């Protein structure tokens with residue numbers, strides 16, 4: 001397991017690669033939305049596919065051997081840029097933008113046509129994933145990070161595609177277990193409620209975060 005790593009990086013370089021990654025991911029996200037909603041004819045689709053194939057070949061010239069992983073540094077903190085919900089360089093991530101106010105986390109996200117489940121409504125799995133991320137971050141933010149052990153999700157009313165707010169907070173901790181809760185809200189009010197248990201895995205117990213990263217980084 002070597003997906004956690006330490007990578008020192010200067011502030012200038014961080015600013016540069018952040019802008020580049022956000023730009024590219026944003027362009028690809030726009031492409032996905034355009035693909036879902038296009039109504040152009042076959043010839044235009046064929047021409048677009050040629051452009052897409054050329055862009056893919058260009059990006060494939062130099063690739064990571066696997067996923068981005070999670071990288072830590074003194075200047076940049078934690079970079080989970082490949083994360084499927086919040087990853088800065090991942091166009092699959094809507095992305096959710098998270099802000100922290102003490103132990104409360106607020107995630108804002110605009111869910112477009114690419115996140116549809118029932119007609120005009122957000123796919124329930126996407127909502128569960130956003131809650132998983134926010135509740136997990138609430139546990140981590142409270143100092144007891146962990147893998148999701150159990151996540152309970154109650155869909156109270158349909159969530160219409162569009163802007164959505166995710167709230168999450170730590171309920172309590174019991175040793176290596178964190179219990180977090182959260183909601184999804186829209187203009188219609190709370191649409192989803194969740195609670196979850198996040199468990200610090202065995203390999204990380206009794207280690208500082210830095211030691212844990214070194215252990216897995218060498219593993």
Ligand SMILES: CCCCC/C=C\C/C=C\C/C=C\C/C=C\CCCC(=O)SCCNC(=O)CCNC(=O)[C@H](O)C(C)(C)COP(=O)(O)OP(=O)(O)OC[C@H]1O[C@@H](n2cnc3c(N)ncnc32)[C@H](O)[C@@H]1OP(=O)(O)O
Pocket residue numbers: 004132133134135136137140145146147148149150177197199200201202204209212213
């Ligand atoms: C980087 C270094 C720092 C270390 C951080 C490590 C991990 C943190 C990772 C990220 C956190 C950061 C941000 C969060 C952001 C996003 C959230 C997304 C998270 C995910 O997307 S994550 C993917 C889905 N997730 C999995 O892929 C988990 C697969 N699974 C396992 O990795 C193990 O299964 C594990 C670790 C869950 C437990 O394994 P284990 O060996 O540690 O368990 P053990 O037997 O020691 O039990 C200890 C106590 O937990 C209770 N317990 C056990 N299992 C439970 C369960 N499922 N539900 C409720 N309670 C459970 C027992 O009943 C006992 O309780 P008690 O002590 O009271 O009896």
